[in-house]
Amino acid sequence: MIEPYSDEFFMQQALKEAGKGIKSEEVPVGAVIVAKNQIIARAHNLTELLNDVTAHAEMQAITAAAESLGGKYLVKCTLYVTLEPCVMCAGALNWSQISKIVYGATDERRGAGRYDKIYHPKTEVIGGILEDECKQLIQEFFRSKR
Amino acid sequence: MIEPYSDEFFMQQALKEAGKGIKSEEVPVGAVIVAKNQIIARAHNLTELLNDVTAHAEMQAITAAAESLGGKYLVKCTLYVTLEPCVMCAGALNWSQISKIVYGATDERRGAGRYDKIYHPKTEVIGGILEDECKQLIQEFFRSKR
DSSP states (O other), X not given: OOOTTSHHHHHHHHHHHHHTTGGGTOOOOEEEEEETTEEEEEEEOOHHHHTOTTOOHHHHHHHHHHHHHTSSOOTXXXXXXXXXXXXHHHHHHHXXXXXXXXXXXXXXXXXXXXXXXXXXXXXXXXXXTTHHHHHHHHHHHHHHHO | OOOTTSHHHHXXXXXXXXXXTGGGTOOOOEEXXXXXXXXXXXXXXXXXXXXXXXXXXXHHHHHHHHHHHTSSOOTTEXXXXXXXXXXXXXXXXXXXXXXXXXXXXXXXXXXXXXXXXXXOTTOEEEOOTTHHHHHHHHHHHHHHHO
């Protein structure tokens, strides 16, 4: 059983989001942003639907969370995302000054982790939460496309 | 005199965009995207108005250009932007596979140029076009804020 309000609990919510785009051929990546144990934003990848390379789950979650909070900085918020953020999303998260980033699967090819000092110095970054489920979702998607 | 359709010509257009946000307290950065000598997208920084750290001029220009072309890849397009792209924008431009990036002033603090291999390997990147005008616009803005 997963403990309520744990990292695993919120990652499960991100996983639920990730699945929403699969039928529309979106790479299944989902994200939620949490403030004081409340989910203030939910998003999934929409690059296909919107025909827009910038429409990653994280980018939309950042925009939605800022809208929800009425301010553009996400200090004291945590992002949960099923796949490690890319350089674009890491850059956006840096500008947002978000306190914590929790990701599921590592992205060996496009993950921002391969760059030094790309996240905000005050942002804590944790990977590998529900890693197997997050990885499996992506792998099955790409397997089905072959 | 500036030659029509030269890098300087299009950078002047980006400079015109940059000025549009000054009255609303936006950091003055402007961008245009050009395909076959036609401007297909114009944008300026809107982070204050939209309360959104992702609303940089380049991000909005990428979204608008993709909308204009009906496809998300900007191969054979050139971005002109008055300030060197940050990491977020460089990451987005990488995903877009844009052919060429031309910027005006270097951003010593937040420019993506300090990272190795952050742009798409097929993207040509040129800096320093109308550098003095681009730099002056930003410097005057920050001076007036003090």
